Amino acid sequence: MKRVAVLGGGPAGSMAAAGIAAAGLDTILLDEKLAWEKPCGGGITFKAYTRYPFLLENDRPKKVVSDAVLTEPSSGSVQMGLTQPLVIFSRYDLNGLLLKRAEDAGVQIEQDRVTGLERKGSGWSIKTRAGALDADFVVVATGARNALRNVGTEWSAADTMYALGYWVPDERSRIDIQFFPNFEGYIWVFPRCGHLSVGICGKGESAPKMRARLEQYMLDNGIPLKDAKFYGHMIPALERPSWRSNRVSGEGWMAVGDAAGLVDPVTGEGLYYAFRSGDLAAQSILNEQHDPAQRPALYRSLIHGEFMEDLTLGAGLAKRFFIQRIMFSSVPARMIELMRRSPRMMEIVQDLFSGTQGYLDLKARLLANLNGTFLEVCIGSMLGHRVVKEGR
Structure with missing residues (x-):
């Protein structure tokens, strides 16, 4: 493998490109806008900045925030101190930080729009507004509005x-x-x-x-x-059946971040999954213990092993969390009430904010930490099934 093209310069693409180029492989990153602003909050979780300390240890403008207030009309508000603060950038500054890191690693960065992608032998022909170029492998980091329909995740409205x-x-x-x-x-x-x-x-x-x-x-x-x-x-925000068939890699390509659908279906948080999938894509591409043809499958296996099952479960919880009612109130309303009366519930929500609490073991932790019939009814409704003397 001589050249890798990364299509997209957001957090996932920049992360992948930096890792690949740092190992000495010829890497080109193509993006129409490069650093840009987005409405999303730009919050970096504890889980992200402890795995990737450069997200905290840099000179870019940022806010370190340790307080949050959660509100629902019928239950009022609860104030929560974040024991593991969020680090908040503007998306323009965050993208700029990641692109500079990629450039310093040796990535060739081109501000150009990718208009087409065509298989050419064992490699690719990439069409852009400025012309065309060839690559042996592509990392698809084109975001949620991926126009390259033969690569990346497939979804419905x-x-x-x-x-x-x-x-x-x-x-x-x-x-x-x-x-x-x-x-x-x-x-x-x-x-x-x-x-x-x-x-x-x-x-x-x-x-x-x-x-x-x-x-x-x-x-x-x-x-x-x-x-x-x-x-x-x-x-x-993939529905549960779509996670089962989610297309994250194929012959000569891997998709990362939003282009792979890797966003928490409950919270909408995607930055950690952007960083991590970009890193795992770089690791897979550089893994010399596997033949190049096997590396897309390796990436898919790593993604599934780390967080695909957790996100799949989250997709099943999302509608129940937001839409289902418990004793005439919404689930978020009951959650806020529980946070007021239970320090342990407060700790659990703090860990959900920090990214250290996943969905796969959430039920077991709730049952182990919260007692009482009313709490069990709430937990069962939040998680979409009946609780029957489990975890005692």
Whole structure:
């Protein structure tokens, strides 16, 4: 393998490119926009920055945030101190950091749009606005709106959610999360350096209705729309059956980040999976213990082993968490009530925020830490099945 082309310069593509080039392999990264802004919060979890310390140890503008408030109309609010803080960048600064790291590793970065991808013998012919180039292998990091339909994940409209948001010139020190009954999603307010990221993500509701919901929230909470800049973005949110058939690699290619559908279906968080899938793609491409033809399968195996099953379970929980009702209240409302009365429930939610608590072992931890019939009913409803004297 002589040359690898990385198609896309977001977090996943930049991470993959840096790892491949650092090992001495000829690597080119193609992206139309390079560093750009997005409505998403830009929060780096404890799980991400402990695995990749450079995300914390850099000179880019960032906020280290240790307080969050969760609210649901029927249950009010609960304040949560984050024992493992979130590190929040603007997406422009984060993307710039990752691209500079890739460039320093030896990646050739070209600002160009990929318009086509065609198999050519054992390699690829990549068409761009500026012309064409050849590569032996491609990493597909084109994001959720991947136009290269023969590579990357395949999904239907039901497998996506939208993030709509505003870049607001205002200051705040805490994160705010607002849930709503019968809405599969939430509103967030993330403090950044010099501004706020205020947005909504969800599915099952039209974009105009979501935007109206967000703007009403901003009006009710004194967040100014004047001089705020609007953004919109599609995010993968795969339904459970789609995870089972998710296409993350094939002959001569691997998909990373959003292009592989690797986003938490409950929270919409995708940055950790972008970093990690980019890293695992680089490791697989460079793995000399496997024949080049076997490396896409190796990558697929690594992805499944680390987090695919957890995300698949999360997809099954998402609708139940946001839409299902427990004793005439929403699941987020009951969760907030439990957080008020149980320090252990508070710790569990903190760990969900930090990325250290997955879905596969969530039920066992809840049952081991929370007691009482009412709590068991809540846990069973949150997880979508009946609890019967389990874990005692």
